[in-house]
Amino acid sequence: MSARIELENLSKRYPGSPSPAVDDVSMEIRPGETVVLVGPSGCGKSTTLRMINRLIEPSSGRIRIDGEDVTRIDPVRLRREVGYAIQSSGLFPHMTVAENIALVPRMLGWSRARVRERVEEMLVLVGLDPGEFHGRYPRRLSGGQQQRVGVARALAADPPVLLMDEPFGAVDPITRDHLQDELVRLQRELRKTIVFVTHDLDEAIRLGDRIAVLRERSRIAQFDTPEAILTGPADDFVSGFVGAGAALKRLNLTRLRDVRIGAFPTVSVDDPRRTVLGRPADGPHGELLVLDRHRRPRAWLRRGDLARAEGFPARAGRAVRTTVTRDATLRDALEAVLLDPAGRVAVTGRRGEYAGVVDMGTLMAAVHGMLEADRAAAAGRPREGRPHRAERERGA
Numbered sequence: 001m002s003a004r005i006e007l008e009n010l011s012k013r014y015p016g017s018p019s020p021a022v023d024d025v026s027m028e029i030r031p032g033e034t035v036v037l038v039g040p041s042g043c044g045k046s047t048t049l050r051m052i053n054r055l056i057e058p059s060s061g062r063i064r065i066d067g068e069d070v071t072r073i074d075p076v077r078l079r080r081e082v083g084y085a086i087q088s089s090g091l092f093p094h095m096t097v098a099e100n101i102a103l104v105p106r107m108l109g110w111s112r113a114r115v116r117e118r119v120e121e122m123l124v125l126v127g128l129d130p131g132e133f134h135g136r137y138p139r140r141l142s143g144g145q146q147q148r149v150g151v152a153r154a155l156a157a158d159p160p161v162l163l164m165d166e167p168f169g170a171v172d173p174i175t176r177d178h179l180q181d182e183l184v185r186l187q188r189e190l191r192k193t194i195v196f197v198t199h200d201l202d203e204a205i206r207l208g209d210r211i212a213v214l215r216e217r218s219r220i221a222q223f224d225t226p227e228a229i230l231t232g233p234a235d236d237f238v239s240g241f242v243g244a245g246a247a248l249k250r251l252n253l254t255r256l257r258d259v260r261i262g263a264f265p266t267v268s269v270d271d272p273r274r275t276v277l278g279r280p281a282d283g284p285h286g287e288l289l290v291l292d293r294h295r296r297p298r299a300w301l302r303r304g305d306l307a308r309a310e311g312f313p314a315r316a317g318r319a320v321r322t323t324v325t326r327d328a329t330l331r332d333a334l335e336a337v338l339l340d341p342a343g344r345v346a347v348t349g350r351r352g353e354y355a356g357v358v359d360m361g362t363l364m365a366a367v368h369g370m371l372e373a374d375r376a377a378a379a380g381r382p383r384e385g386r387p388h389r390a391e392r393e394r395g396a
């Protein structure tokens with residue numbers, strides 16, 4: 001369920017301000033896409049966003065959701081149709097996690113049983129164990145957990161539109177990366193129309209199907225795909241904002257699931273010694289990867305390890321310490337490969353099962369492929385029919 005959002009000559013002048021905070025903005029956001037508004041502090045991103053759910057009334061112009069003027073939609077229905085998540089989660093401190101999530105469904109008059117069921121469902125969706133978190137108060141949650149509850153609350157009434165104002169702004173960088181990945185995963189399932197505000201370009205690149213780079217008074221400097229903005233900034237303002245390292249930033253655009261990962265020789269802990277000895281360690285690193293009974297990467301095995309180990313192969317080799325998931329960006333994978341003493345890292349699927357091995361060779365081949373595609377695009381090949389980010393990542 002998703003909806004089209006149209007902003008039409010939208011302006012906002014705060015009382016007493018000499019100039020408008022938002023000046024004559026028009027844009028169309030397609031159903032099911034994630035649009036990120038990015039721009040320097042004070043340029044009017046939040047004001048623009050909050051006019052969509054009427055937390056702020058426009059001075060002039062119009063906003064339509066699926067063709068309907070939002071000023072005509074009654075406030076209760078608007079809450080149902082537009083979820084809203086903000087920095088520092090905005091949870092009510094005197095309410096439990098469950099009560100916070102139940103807020104809009106209750107307001108809509110859902111039955112107790114339905115509300116209870118929905119709360120559980122939302123907690124599972126954002127990766128929190130209902131038994132553990134249901135009755136907790138927000139002050140007893142970490143920053144990242146609070147943000148998850150904030151997202152669960154915004155999604156509780158299954159709104160077609162989700163507005164997010166720097167929702168991950170207040171958490172540490174690692175948690176933030178994680179929450180961004182989770183949002184990409186959620187969006188793959190939910191396909192909401194999301195408008196997301198941030199001043200962090202990397203976040204915009206990771207999350208946006210399209211990015212609107214805003215300058216002062218929310219004027220649109222460029223509104224396009226992340227690739228187009230990175231490879232063809234419209235003017236000096238955008239290139240200044242994109243800054244140096246555009247090629248490196250591109251690594252954030254691609255996930256391991258989208259690139260070819262070469263096969264690597266593997267054996268199982270249950271394989272008899274003879275089978276393992278018969279298996280040449282013929283990978284690019286002269287190693288075999290030992291998988292446990294659930295096919296999870298367990299140890300790297302070299303020729304020399306074969307003779308030494310007792311209880312072989314279960315206790316042989318070097319334990320696998322770092323893995324990356326297929327949802328990791330190439331940048332995350334590059335970081336892991338650079339930090340790995342042997343320059344290779346095992347890739348895993350959702351349940352930790354083996355999915356391949358990446359090394360510099362894999363990453364370079366992927367980057368070269370991307371650059372070639374860029375050159376082809378620059379040579380004027382049509383880009384119509386470009387699938388949404390979520391579809392691209394599903395491999396559609």
Ligand SMILES: Nc1ncnc2c1ncn2[C@@H]1O[C@H](COP(=O)(O)OP(=O)(O)OP(=O)(O)O)[C@@H](O)[C@H]1O
Binds near residue numbers: 040
């Ligand atoms: N309630 C208000 N009254 C008067 N001026 C306001 C009000 N809220 C925001 N402004 C002004 O409007 C402009 C845009 O603010 P807004 O919060 O929309 O920007 P932003 O791009 O979201 O900024 P940031 O990234 O720093 O959150 C700023 O100059 C701000 O000072």
